Amino acid sequence: MGATKTAYFTNDQNSIAMIAKALGHPARIAIINYLLKVDACICGDIVNELPLAQPTVSQHLKELKNAGLIKGEIEGNSICYCINNEAIAELQNYIAKMTIQLENKKNNCC
């Protein structure tokens, strides 16, 4: 008890849930928004952008990385993070499917 029963669900369900979960924190949304806004993926200053301490930001970056939403590349002293289009595409694809299904049934209820 307490732990998510991952094994009980399909790969697809777990995969989408993992991506969504990674986006399920305002700090991580803020990080993604920042990476989208900044022209090059200059990083590190993410810490300056966010109202959180450096270790906390580092931890959020790690979670985004684990979920495949961002990639990091060592660049001399610092590290360059940027968005991984594939994960975004997977989520977009899922949402798009949902929307199509929703349109096909319109106002069946509620």
Add this chain to the structure above:
Amino acid sequence: MGATKTAYFTNDQNSIAMIAKALGHPARIAIINYLLKVDACICGDIVNELPLAQPTVSQHLKELKNAGLIKGEIEGNSICYCINNEAIAELQNYIAKMTIQLENKKNNCC
């Protein structure tokens, strides 16, 4: 410490994060998928569909409801849940914006 610093972020960031968070569990993805698949939004059998106990499913439904992703309507003895298109639209809109921004910068890095 331990609690998310919601107040430090914008409404938009919190709003999207809330929706994403609600989708951040395979059981809740499974519920959404089921609601999309079933023609009418006959419910209750959600419990039968999922490998989880009734109180657990009820809790997941509550979270989806809190996040505005589903609506529930009392129907005699049972309750009829269905998807709330607006929340889905909000998420889709956000992802679409992301995609546009991503296309505008292509391979700047990483």
Add this chain to the structure above:
DNA sequence: AAACTATATCGTAATATTGCAATCATAAAA
């Protein structure tokens, strides 16, 4: 090499989530 910079990791406290058995609330059926 020593100092500095940037970022990750460790340890830990506070809080949140997940899951379920037991129980409650309400409506339908008998």
Add this chain to the structure above:
DNA sequence: TTTTATGATTGCAATATTACGATATAGTTT
């Protein structure tokens, strides 16, 4: 009215997340 069915709520244990100070690691600069 008693029973039955459906779904929510309560209480609790196990685990996960969030946040950060302190520290470690690795590259850069002096």
